[in-house]
Amino acid sequence: MTFQIQLQPIGPFFLNRLLRMNLQRYFLFLLVIPFLFACDEQDSWEKQPDAVRGIVFHLTEEPFDGETLQTTKSTGEFSRVEHLIVTEDGEAVPNIKSTYLPDSRKIFAEGLQVGDYKLLVLAVVGDETQDQATVHPISSIHDTWLTFPENLQRPLEAEYFYAQIPFSVSLNSNGQEESSLSEVSLKRIIGKISFDFSYNNDYVRTAVTELTMDASNTRFYTSFSANQEYSGQSDGSFQIQSLLEKKELLFMPVVGEESTGTIEMSKLHHTDQESKQQYSFRIHIQPNRNEQVNTVLSCDDDQDGTVFATARAYEESEHYSILSDSESKEVYYDASQRSFRINQPLQVRIDENAMLHTRFYSVRPVKGMTIYARISQYSSEWLKFAYYEEIPMLGDALLPIPFMSRDVIYYTESGKRVKIPRQETFTNSQIEFKLVSDDPYWKMIEQIKVNWYLSFASYGGDPDAPDGQPAGNWRGVRPVHIREYIAYFTNVAYMWELPECEQTMHDYVAANGEFHDDANRPVPVSTIMTKFRSMSSFKLGLIKPGAVAGLGGIGVYGLAQYILNYHYSNTYYCSLAFHELGHCMGYGHSSSFTYGPWAESVMNHFYVNNIHRFPIDSWEYLRSRENPNLYNP
Secondary structure: OOOOOOOOOOOOHHHHHHHHHHHHHHHHHHHHHHHOOOOOOHHHHHHHHHHHHOOEEEEEEOOOOOOOOOOOOOOOOOEEEEEEEEOOOEEOOOOOOEEEEEEEEEEEEEOOOOOOEEEEEEEEEEOOHHHOOOOOOOOOOOOEEEEOOOOOOEEOEEEEEEEEEEEEEEOOOOOOEOOOOOOOEEEEEEEEEEEEOOOOOOOHHEEEEEEEEOOOOOEEEEEEEOOOOOOOOOOOOOOOEEEEOEEEEEOOOEOOEEEEEEEEEEOOOOOOEEEEEEEEEEEOOOOOEEEEEEEOOOOOOOOOOOOOHHHHHHOOOEEEOOOOOOOOOHHHHHOHHHEEEEEEEEOEOOOOOOOOEEEOOOOOOEEEEEEEOOOOOOOOOOOOEEEEEEEEOOOEEEOOOOHHHHOEEEEOOOOOEEEEEEOOOHHHHHHHEEEEEHHHHHHHOOOOOOEEEEEEEEOOOOOOOOOOOOOEEEEEOOOOHHHHHHHHHHHHHHHOOOHHHHHHHHHHHHHHEEEEEEOOOOOOOOHHHHHHOOOEEEEEEEEEOOOOOOEEOOOOEEEHHHHHHHHHOOHHHHHHHHHHHHOOOOOOOOOOOOOOOOOHHHHHHHHHHHHHHOOOOOHOOOOHHOOOOOOOO
16 A cells, blocks of 8 residues: 655745744743752652762661660661761861752762861751750851750650761762762760669569659750760759659760669558658760669568569469350360359469469459468468459469568468478468458358359250250350359359348248248248258259250259349349259259249349349349350340
8 A cells, every 4th residue: 555645835824833833832841940950859869870979978877885786776767867068177068069868868968079078967866856955057066056955854755866977088080079988877975774673572573553763963964066065964853754664764964974863662562551662873874875774672571472462463473264255165164173162262272383373253353362371380370371452353363472482471460470481392282271351242252151062064065056056955054154153153142141031031931821842841941041051062054945944953053044144133034043943952843942932932032132232233244145155045
């Protein structure tokens, strides 16, 4: 295929039009030129090869003297960098161009002539405004570059770095500028104090409520010149600083050789007393140095043998919650691991590693628990062996015993001192315990006289199955149900010790006649009281939805899920729970204790009407009704 292009002559009109178009484009080009040159100068410098953009200085920071970069922790990248190139006389070099590029930590300079110079750099990591610091503009090495207020009164928040580096400029074989310096290493103009505390008794450490530092009357420099000269001084006032969380503090150097400061320790004691103790230390802050202050906080409690379980000590111990929703069925169905007596919910023992082991079968915490111990080898009196600020609900914890690592002193109930030397071995057979607490909740527990033994069984069900894998009338009981069983049996056991409970039965008998057994023989209230207390154990399971709401017999007890959720307030559901207790006492359906008034009008109403007086007085301790691990239905 052939294309033909016909050329036409250009007339005067077309030439004039073309000329006007070119002039317009030229005018637009002139307008755009300033914007082209206004592009980020740093971007253009970054894109140029080092060989054509003058002299390059790369900034690095040095660690604290005597440390490595790995051990010195910087607070981050440089947030501000100021620099000045001066002559050997210290005056700013005129007619040069330099800039700092933060992304690459490089200073670029061009226009320097052959000769000798000094590079001055001031860099900040952090926010200097938090220190009320002022970075002044300088034109000479003799100018003040950085100042702080005289009444700052506290450590610095930011880190401040400085370098004064001599260098020379020469021409290389290609006639280009060349510097004798490429790496610029910055050092801190400030110093650091690092506190490290040790204790002779670790239970003192976990009882500390406050550690403070006071540097009053210590004077710190407040000015720094471009010639690395310190001047000015703070007014000696100081805000006391807490050392509980932050143990590394930054300061300007101290005026003079050194000063002194004070550390004050505030701590609790297991007698509920709080005490304070002071320790002095030397303050010798120098630029770029980390001053280590290692202090042994010795005190009168160093030999104390009491396991002082503050909240912090408990949290740091090996601890967990028993009967949690995630606990394995192999654990909670094993009576050797999960069982207790209702009047002894707090189990205390010495474990195989000579640790103090506590396990609490309670759905409420207890505060201020003292564990006394009698170690007949050393004293016939009760020793104050341990004190817990709080034992959490269903808490299980192991805490070290001081006499396993050192000689200790205990105090008896009568106030005598008993010394026990360091033990190589110690077993549970060498000790007996007594529990004392003023917690109102514990006072209720102490009133419980029945000592029913509670354990938990599947009765053929499987709690891991979505429906509990029903087996007959049973299905797998889960921790959410076991916790409610603990609440219910704790309340029932406590209720039985209330005089009003027995009186309620007497009042019913006076108005309606005696309760009777399956043979219609009268059962006196005194017999009911005795039989109820004489029940020895309950193996607790869960009843599936269906024909029965519960099952009970000698040592066997099970309720449906809905009864466990609403026993606090529903008299009908509560009557079903007491119905099964009637069976556990040995009575059948022909007696007053199942379908009769004892379960259906006397005990159930007394329980619901007096729930506010019971140890577990509300469903909100457990909130089981809202628990996603309930069966549906």
